[in-house]
Amino acid sequence: MNQLVGEKLSIVTSKAQTTRHRILGIVNDEDYQIVFSDTPGVVNAAYKLHETMMDYVNTSLKDADVLLFITDLKENDMNHKETLEKISKMETPVLCLINKIDLSNQKILEERVAYWHEKLPKAKIYPISALHNFNVDQVWKEILDLIPENPPYYDKEEISDRPMRFFVSEIIREKIFLYCDKEVPYSCQVEIEEYVEEETITRMRALIIVERDSQKGIIIGKGGEMLKRIGRAARIEIEKFIGTKVFLENYVKVDKDWRSTDAKLKKYGY
Ligand SMILES: Nc1nc2c(ncn2[C@@H]2O[C@H](COP(=O)(O)OP(=O)(O)OP(=O)(O)O)[C@@H](O)[C@H]2O)c(=O)[nH]1
Ligand SMILES: [Mg+2]
Numbered sequence: 001m002n003q004l005v006g007e008k009l010s011i012v013t014s015k016a017q018t019t020r021h022r023i024l025g026i027v028n029d030e031d032y033q034i035v036f037s038d039t040p041g042v043v044n045a046a047y048k049l050h051e052t053m054m055d056y057v058n059t060s061l062k063d064a065d066v067l068l069f070i071t072d073l074k075e076n077d078m079n080h081k082e083t084l085e086k087i088s089k090m091e092t093p094v095l096c097l098i099n100k101i102d103l104s105n106q107k108i109l110e111e112r113v114a115y116w117h118e119k120l121p122k123a124k125i126y127p128i129s130a131l132h133n134f135n136v137d138q139v140w141k142e143i144l145d146l147i148p149e150n151p152p153y154y155d156k157e158e159i160s161d162r163p164m165r166f167f168v169s170e171i172i173r174e175k176i177f178l179y180c181d182k183e184v185p186y187s188c189q190v191e192i193e194e195y196v197e198e199e200t201i202t203r204m205r206a207l208i209i210v211e212r213d214s215q216k217g218i219i220i221g222k223g224g225e226m227l228k229r230i231g232r233a234a235r236i237e238i239e240k241f242i243g244t245k246v247f248l249e250n251y252v253k254v255d256k257d258w259r260s261t262d263a264k265l266k267k268y269g270y
Helices: 048-063 081-089 106-119 136-146 164-179 213-220 222-242 262-267
Strands: 023-028 033-038 067-071 094-098 124-127 189-197 201-210 245-254
Touching: 048 081, 048 262, 094 106, 094 136, 106 124, 124 136, 164 189, 164 201, 164 222, 201 213, 201 222, 213 222, 213 245, 222 245
Parallel strands: 067 094, 094 124, 201 245
Antiparallel strands: 023 033, 189 201
């Protein structure tokens, strides 16, 4: 979606389940408005947060005028047979994008195309590289051909439906995903408690929520080193994103088992 929209709206890391929300990316042109909707990947629910993530996937399946099913060279249908079956039966046009072909060769790619052709017979298949923007323009053309005519849903100036605070919290979460391992990034939630725009600087205070004391220790790190590292990297990227100097303060708090508690998930916007 970032490549299609031309803005980094969704955070990107090498770890699975980075995206937890449904994030809109809006592209405005003289003649059209396209609303992209990035979703979490398909997961087998192991805790309540996963169930909400799958709700976002299922809502998007219902809403979409065109579905972009994004896979890569290694993925197969093992973990999401049910969803695939649903997709293969949908009336909505499906484009199957085989991503990361910069890591492939002709033989592997042909084998993948045949595989997905069998799984999603009605879908048009596009090998792409999001990283190198390869073949994305072809997908773009296809989308323009397929989408129905409608009045614009959003204001022409908008690029997403989320406030700045959301993107700030996501950037911090991305740095946690990049620097912390195992269960820690999955146990983190980031809330922006204060966001004040002054003349030359934007001041913000972020609260990083974890599920257990041991995770709090890891996020803070020896002598506070880890938290500083996360904060520094996040601040640099936030400054680029919002275009002002940023002062970012970070705190860590434990909220026991927040990922498995309905009321807590609701409180955090899931
Ligand atoms: N080589 C290569 N890597 C890519 C390409 N596109 C994405 N990646 C990498 O693939 C990894 C996963 O990217 P994400 O954007 O987080 O993938 P996602 O499908 O949204 O994953 P979740 O949000 O975790 O469900 C990151 O390390 C990206 O840098 C590509 O075209 N080529
Ligand atoms: Mg993602």
